[in-house]
Amino acid sequence: MGMITTSTYTKETDMSFVKLTSSALAIAAVSATAAAARDQVQVAGSSTVLPYASIVAEAFGENFDFPTPVVESGGSSAGLKRFCEGVGENTIDIANASRKIKDNEIAACADNGVTDIIEVRIGYDGIVFASDIKGNSFEFTPTDWFLALSDKVLVDGKLVENTFKTWDQVNPHFPAQDIQAFVPGTKHGTREVFEDKVILAGCEATGAFEHLLVAAEGDSDKAKKKAAEKACISLRTDGRSVDIDGDYTETLARIESNKDGIGVFGLAFYENNTDKLQVATMSGVVPSTESIATGEYPVSRPLYFYVKKAHIGVIPGLKDYAEFFVADEIAGPDGPLSEYGLVADPDLADTQAAVADEKVMGGSM
Amino acid sequence: MTDTPDTNATPHSKHGASLLELTPRTKRRNAAERRFRMYGMAAIASGLIMLVILVVNIFGAGMGAFQQTFMTLDVELLEAKLDKKGNRDIADIKKVSTFGYAPLLANAFETLVAKDGIETDLSPKKMGKLLSKGAAAQMRNYVIKNPDEIGKTVTFKFLTNSRVDGYMKGRVTRDSIANDKSISVTQLDLVDQLVAAGAIKKRVNLDFILGSDASDQRPEAAGMGVSMVGSLFMMLVVLALALPIGVAASIYLEEFAPKNWITDVIEVNISNLAAVPSIVFGILGLSVFINYMHLPMSAPLVGGLVLTLMTLPTIIISTRASLKSVPPSIRDAALGVGASKMQAVFHHVLPLAAPGILTGTIIGLAQALGETAPLLLIGMVGFIASNPPDSIAAGLMSPNSAMPAQIYEWAKRADPAFYERAWGGIIILLVFLITMNTVAVILRRRFERRW
Structure with missing residues (x-):
């Protein structure tokens, strides 16, 4: 009797072990199939571009049947580094940057097989100097x-x-x-x-x-x-x-x-915090989307995003997202981006055409 | 506490003085003890004060997020705008983007103002700006779901934008918006009139708990729900991996492994691993799970794997401690009646150690739930406003955030309305952590056996 019970007990313990290992195996199996198709656009890069990109991503998700793109921040350099890691579904499709891509970054991209890069300028961002409102x-x-x-x-x-x-x-x-x-x-x-x-x-x-x-x-x-x-x-x-x-x-x-401090901010950030900050003029010009657009306010810079051409047609919705980003109703002077603080690009039509033609950097098509 | 000897008693008086008389030395010793008690009380009091300040601060700043300002508005879904061909073809209706819906809002405001006799100088378009940017999407989704409603007038409950909401909550005042381009004093006057007319009201906002993240332009619509699901899936992965691996490892180490220098080294290193900063596990996760194994970025599965690595040492250490606390007599008795070593462990030692193991696991999970740093590196921090996953596989694989990552993300954003949401998120996270810790305490109280 005693012997029999012992053996059944052993079986039971074996069973619970089997259960444990099988649950672990199930997870491993799921992870093995994970590398298969990704169906949302993956974006990373500049934290200055992030608010604009997230506004576009949200509107894109609402208006298209594609899932909402994922936008991460981390800085222009970090974004471009990840962008240049290679071609494939486990690399990002778009890098946001608050500056132009550098030659050494293009070279690093090419080393990893990322050769066809589409550069998209989305508009201009003003940099303002602001101090405490009461100062x-x-x-x-x-x-x-x-x-x-x-x-x-x-x-x-x-x-x-x-x-x-x-x-x-x-x-x-x-x-x-x-x-x-x-x-x-x-x-x-x-x-x-x-x-x-x-x-x-x-x-x-x-x-x-x-x-x-x-x-x-x-x-x-x-x-x-x-x-x-x-x-x-x-x-x-x-x-x-x-x-x-x-x-x-x-x-x-x-x-x-x-309270004595004076800080450097993006225009959009200042415009959301006008109750705490007052803005200083630069060379006599008050920063605003208008004075930046006309070039009177001197401290501004273009914002970009870079698209991996090899991913167009592989990642669903990638080209649609890029085109939607620079569409008049989004990036134009009356669009939501401009409302948030982006200075609309006067040459937006050229950018739209370049995105539609998938024109890559370096002149070749 | 009660063990403290009576301080007035001085049994060995050197100088032969009366026992009842206090010598200077005794006085000094008594004074030292009194001082020490004071230090202790001061330490506890300052800790309590900090806690009170923290809790008051969190709830003061965060409770606002659980309420939101809504506006009820009758919108006429004009056929001319939404379905020009008039054939109710869903493909054609979908072609009208959210931008096409904005004029409907302006019209609706115009009608409302005329009906209620509200006087304002604002253009209908400016009036429409009182609502959240999400209002157009809300209408569009409704129309796509109910194409038959086109042409009718439908009552919607829209979120107002974050400035109006801030005004209702007292964060935005007429003085504070002097330089604000997003809202004007005339718009606030209209808000006052609409509040009087009963159109604008503050209500409980369940979407903050259940909804998904929203972009920088609509803080009013942002919610924790989807990131909560992300955290849940990560915790499932951690539980499914860390518990069996951790328990198996500690049972082997504690009960079966020979005691030699190799096991000593392993033991020391497990303790070391428990002290490794979590960001290190993030870097490891990035290079192993994403770059080498090609798992998808931003996936809760990867987050769960990384957090598993982080939680394992905690679970192993607490499991070993609770296995150790089972007296050897239990093992000896089992072996004595003929059980094998494995039977002794699994039938007698493990059940007795289970409450301790569970407590350790829950505390490990709570620690993992509040972790942000490793998630930064595997792409779980950012704008990830995906819809709630529709299956378990999607829950593990599709990009998602986690609760602490979502809070971190909100705290960075420009609009001050996100600040309130970050604090609100902290309240939700704290509720989870306190619940988990309470469960751990209850388990320990109820099932732990003392020998």
């Missing part, structure tokens, strides 16, 4: 920003360490408010625009550029110019300028805790 208002020029934030400034014809502590030392018209700036970290595409259109412009306007060019080392004029530009955009490191690696919400939080 002082400012009317900046690029020179002010260069003098306030550069690590070396020109005093009496000599480059010296930047020791300005308050804004009135930079420009007598400004109030005696402590200099405290929150600028985007180097991983953001916004940083490059800030450096190019503001700091570098100020560097040239103050004459510091000439000095740096003379002092610059390099084999050719071009190398010297590059070295001088690099020296121009190096910011002071004494805590007056703080790099923000997070999102604009972090910059806003910093300004809320330090």
